[in-house]
Amino acid sequence: MLKILFVGAPADAIPNHEKLDFGQAVALTHELELTYRNEQREAAAEFFVIGKDGLDLYKGAFNFGSYDYPNIYHQIKDKATKIRVDKEKQADKLFLLEQIEKLTPEEFKKEETIDRTLINVDKDRISRLKKWQRVTVYSLAVALGAGLLLLGVSHFLQKAQYEEALEEGRSIVSQQEETIETYEYGLLGEEAEFLKSLEAKDELTESQKRILASLYLEKDEFEKAVQIMKDTVYVETLLLKNPQLDKEEKIKKINAFNQLYPTNEARFDLAYYEADYELMMNIPSINMTVERSEMKTYGLLKLGKVEEAKVELNNNNSEELKQKVDLYEVLTAEIKTLETNLADAKKDAKKDDKAIKGLTTELKKKKDELAAL
Numbered sequence: 038m039l040k041i042l043f044v045g046a047p048a049d050a051i052p053n054h055e056k057l058d059f060g061q062a063v064a065l066t067h068e069l070e071l072t073y074r075n076e077q078r079e080a081a082a083e084f085f086v087i088g089k090d091g092l093d094l095y096k097g098a099f100n101f102g103s104y105d106y107p108n109i110y111h112q113i114k115d116k117a118t119k120i121r122v123d124k125e126k127q128a129d130k131l132f133l134l135e136q137i138e139k140l141t142p143e144e145f146k147k148e149e150t151i152d153r154t155l156i157n158v159d160k161d162r163i164s165r166l167k168k169w170q171r172v173t174v175y176s177l178a179v180a181l182g183a184g185l186l187l188l189g190v191s192h193f194l195q196k197a198q199y200e201e202a203l204e205e206g207r208s209i210v211s212q213q214e215e216t217i218e219t220y221e222y223g224l225l226g227e228e229a230e231f232l233k234s235l236e237a238k239d240e241l242t243e244s245q246k247r248i249l250a251s252l253y254l255e256k257d258e259f260e261k262a263v264q265i266m267k268d269t270v271y272v273e274t275l276l277l278k279n280p281q282l283d284k285e286e287k288i289k290k291i292n293a294f295n296q297l298y299p300t301n302e303a304r305f306d307l308a309y310y311e312a313d314y315e316l317m318m319n320i321p322s323i324n325m326t327v328e329r330s331e332m333k334t335y336g337l338l339k340l341g342k343v344e345e346a347k348v349e350l351n352n353n354n355s356e357e358l359k360q361k362v363d364l365y366e367v368l369t370a371e372i373k374t375l376e377t378n379l380a381d382a383k384k385d386a387k388k389d390d391k392a393i394k395g396l397t398t399e400l401k402k403k404k405d406e407l408a409a410l
Contacts, residue, residue: 039086039094039136041109046082047101056087059140061354064327066099066108067145073102084109086133094133107149110141142352144326149244241265251275259294269298270324277306277328284310305329314339327353334358338365338410361410368407375400 041062043053050069057065062084073079079102086095095117099109106112117133138146235241235249246265253262254276262272276282276290288310295303301320306329308316314336323329330353337346338361346362379396 038089039133039140042085042087044083044085046084047080051082053082058351059086059137060142061351063108063110063141063145064354066101069101070107074104076102078102086113088129088132094129108145110137110145111148113137142327247275251279254279254290257290257293259297263298270300270302273298273300273303273306274324274326277302277326302329306332309336312339325352331355331358335361338362343369365407365410368403368410372400372403372407375403 039059040056041059042056043051043062046053047069050072051062051065079100081098081100083096083098085093086097088094095113097109097112097116099106099112106115114134114137117130120130232249232252235245235252238245241249250262250265250272253259253265254272259272262275263269266272273291273294276287276294279287282290288307291303291306291310295307301322302324305317305320305323308314308320309332317333317336318340325333330349334346334349334353334355335358337343337349338358343362343365346358350358350362375396379393379400382393382396
């Protein structure tokens with residue numbers, strides 16, 4: 038089992054000088070990287086990958102908010118793969134790469150493509166975007182950006198073709214600005230134009246497919262969303278993760294989607310929102326995302342399966358749920374003590390009604406607190 042130890046990380050988000058499980062560290066760096074991107078901040082931290090024998094297998098520095106990598110899994114995989122090592126250390130390298138694949142949840146392994154030309158789009162205009170819209174803007178027009186870079190390198194190295202390359206570069210920049218303008222205005226409110234620009238493309242990147250599917254879901258055009266993503270579970274998960282929907286809207290949309298494309302994941306999600314935790318736990322073969330792991334942890338807690346909830350908590354590392362688990366244990370212990378004291382008081386002829394009434398009131402209060410968790 039690999040452990041990660043951070044030094045110099047933002048203390049309010051990641052524990053320093055504390056050995057963390059590898060999967061937990063991946064999730065924390067992923068979340069903080071996205072947060073820093075959205076807030077346009079940067080911070081650096083050193084980290085060490087520690088093997089089961091206590092020896093360092095890898096040492097690196099992660100730059101939060103830099104757009105270099107979405108999390109430490111991608112950084113280690115990229116860097117370690119390129120490092121040349123002696124034959125004696127080849128086994129350690131292979132072990133490291135094997136373990137990070139094994140210990141990283143699938144949702145954090147997905148490759149991302151970032152267009153850095155959009156990272157510095159006029160802040161006065163981007164500030165009008167919602168958080169999810171800013172993230173979308175930053176991920177668009179990657180093909181044009183890469184094309185411009187490659188063209189610049191290949192042509193400008195040849196002085197004889199300088200003027201021709203310069204003219205082509207101007208043309209591409211103009212096209213790129215037009216594309217960025219279309220995306221930005223679409224996200225600022227002109228969804229029809231944005232939707233039209235994506236639908237007109239012969240080929241879409243994975244990021245663009247997700248954006249287009251999300252736009253279709255907003256319009257309840259479920260068939261089109263599935264046609265784009267070719268994965269009903271993934272599309273339903275987009276509904277689950279949509280921060281723009283409140284609970285009632287989410288239930289309504291997931292229900293409607295499930296009528297067309299029934300999945301165990303939709304049944305699981307709906308059971309959670311309907312507080313049918315017994316049903317949740319009996320639905321097999323669920324694609325367990327971080328969100329669903331949190332839902333499962335809470336469901337186990339509500340069923341009184343505290344130890345199982347603690348185990349599941351390791352898969353999502355939710356601080357809020359950890360506090361609920363801790364409070365659940367405190368309340369159940371207090372309730373047990375009060376029940377014992379109340380039973381003893383009722384047997385004791387010397388106890389007056391006032392004392393019994395006080396214990397009864399306190400017991401009810403604690404049970405109400407437990408039910409409200």
